[in-house]
Amino acid sequence: MFETKGGVLFLAGFGFFALAFLSNAVVPVLMYKDLPEQPVEELVNPRIMYQFEELSRRYPEQFRKYVGEPTPENCAKLLRLGRQIYIGEGCWHCHSQFVRPVSNESLRWGPVAQSHEYQNALQRPVMFGTRRVGPDLSREGGRHANDWHAVHFFNPPVVSPDSPMPAYPWFFDGSPDKPNLRGLAIITYVQWLGSWLKEYPYYEQWNDIRQAEDY
C-alpha cells in the first residue's frame, strides 16, 4: 500500500489532504458559522461617518467631483474601494491588522483582536497580514486626521521622517490637498479600521522614553 499508485494517490494525495482540510479548515468554519458575515453597509458607523463628512468638508471640490454627497451609501462604496486599493497596492504586506495578546501589544495599540471584529465583508479574505514593517493598522482609525493621511500618502517622510513607506502620488491630482477617488477611498478605509470599538480612538498608553528625565 505504501508504495503503490493507489496508496500514494488516495491515501496520501486525497486522504491526508482531506484530513488536514477537515481539522484545520472545516472545524474553524463550523465553529464560526453562527457569526454571519456583515455586509459593508452595516459597517458604516457614526465614527467613520464623522471622518467621512470631515473629508467632504476639507476637500469639498475633490469630494463632490469624485464621490458626491457624504451619505452612508457612498461611505460603504468607498470602504469597498478603499479595501481593494489596500490589497492592490500591497499595503497588507507591510501592515498587519491584528493585535496579539502578547508582547505588550494591547498597550501599544489597544484591545486584543477578537473574532467578531473580522466577520464582515471587508475581511474576506482576512487581512491579518504576515509582516509589520509599519505599525499595525487595526486600531488606526481616528488616530490621525484626514489631512495627515493625505500628506502621508503623498509623501510619507514629510510627516514621518524615517518612514520607508513608498509615496503614492497617484492617489492625488497633483498635490496633497487634491486627493482623487483612490485617495479619498484609502483614507476612508484606514479611518474605518478600529472605528467599531467602544473605546475610540485608542491612543498609545506608553510614554516616549526619550522624553523621560532620566533617559
Add this chain to the structure above:
Amino acid sequence: MSTQTIPRGEELVELKLVKYHLVASLIFLGAAMLAGLLMALQLVHWNPLQGWELLSPGRWRMVHTNGVAYGFLANAFLGALYWVVPRLTLHRVYSRALSWFIFWAWQAIVALTVVGLIWGPSWQTASWVQELAQRWNLPMSLGAQGLEWGETPFWIDPVALLGLFLVAVNFVSPVMKTKGPLYVTLWYFLAAFVWTFLTYAMGNLLTEYHLTGTSAGAVGGLFIHDLVGLFVTPLGWGLMYYFVPIILRKPIWSHGLSLVGFWGLAFFYPLSGIHHFLYTPIPMFLQYGSVISTIAVELVVTTVIINFMATVWGQGRMIYTNLPIRWFYTGMVFYFLTCLQCALQVTLTFQKLIHFTDWVVGHAHLVMFGVFTMWLFGIMTYLFPVILGRPWYSRQLAEWHFWLSAAGVFVMSADLILAGVFQGFWWASLQPWDVSITGSQPFWVLRVFAGLAMFGGFLCFVWNLYKTWCEPAPATATAAAPA
C-alpha cells in the same frame, strides 16, 4: 526480460521542452529577483524610481513572490519533470501536443499575473470594475487578491487551475502505465500533482469568495503552508531522490527511511497550516495542534537528511568535485537548518518575539532560495551540458555562481533572522515605532548587498549558459547519456 528492449531515456524525452521550461524559469527568476531588489532598495531609502505608479514597490513585491513560485519554481520543476518522469516510468508523457500547450499556456498565465498585479490596481476606480464587484459581491479587483501567494488575479485563477489539471493528466498518465511498486520519486510526484491542484483551488477559490474573518485566516494559513509543503517540497525531494543516486551511481541508503520520510511528510505537513497565525483569534486547540505537527515534521525531516547523508557517505569528496552534488547537499544542509528553525519558531515562546518580524522573511529566503532554488540550480548545472551536448563554457563561472548564491543567501537569512530578534525586542519594549525602523537600517543595507551577491551569481550562470549555448557544437556530438 532479456528479449524485451528497454527504451532509452533520450527516445522518451522531448529535450526541447526541458530546455524551454528551464530557460523560461530563468527569465522569470531574473525578473523576480529584480522585483525583490526594488523592495529592498525602498526599505533603505535608495529607491531611485519613487513615485512611478507602475513601478510601485508594493506591487512589485507581489511580482517577487509570485514570480518565484509560479514563474521560476513551476517552470523549472516542469522542465525537470519532463526529463525525469519518462526515464523513471519508461513511458512518454501523455501527449506531446498537450505538453507544448501547457508550456505556452503557463507562460501566458504567469505573464498575465504580472500584468494584473502591476496594472490591475490602476483600473480599480473604473466604473465597470466597481459595478462588477458590487453585482457579484466580489471582494477583489482586477489586480491582486488578498492572500499571500494567492494574489493571482481572480480572472486568471480558473485558467491556472485548468493548467494544473492538465499538468497532472500529462504526468500521471505515464506513471499509471507502470507495473508494480513505484520508486520513491514517483510517490512524491504523484502526490504532488494531486496536492498542488487541491491546494491552489482551496486558496484561490474558497478563501477569496466564501470565507470571512477568522476561518478565512485558518484556511489562508493552510494554503500558504501547503503551497510550500505540498507543491514545492514534494517536487523538490522527488527530484533529489532521482538525481542524487544517478550522479553518485549508487542507491539511496535506506528504503525504509525513504518510506518514513514520504509518509511522515504527507501526514504531518498539511496539519500544520494554522501555525502561520498563532495568537490570532483562531481557537487555541487548533493552534496547539499545528505546533505539535510542525515539530513532528522536523523529526521526519531529520530521518530524510540522515538517509541522504548516509547515501553520500564514503563519497564526500564528490561534494567538492561535483557541482550538482554540491548544490544538492548545500541545499540539504540549509533544509535541515530551516526545519530546525521551524520547529523552534513555531512554539508560542518564539512566536511572541518573532512573529511579524524580519525573522520570518529570513526564514522564507532560506527555504525558497537556500533549498529549492539551490537544488534547481544544481539540476540545471547537471542537465544543460547533457542537453546541449557540450561541457560548461567555464567551470570558474559555475563556481562563482555557487559561491555567490550560497554566501548571499546565508548572509541574507542570518542577517534578517537577527534583525527579527531585534525588532521583536524593540516592539515588546514599547519604544516608539521609529526605533524599530531606524534600528533595522543596517540589517536592511546588508540585505541589499547579500541580494546583489545572489543576483550576481545568477548573472554568472546566465552568462555561462549563453556562452555554452553559443559555442560551436563539438565535431563528435556524443553527449554523456545518463540512465
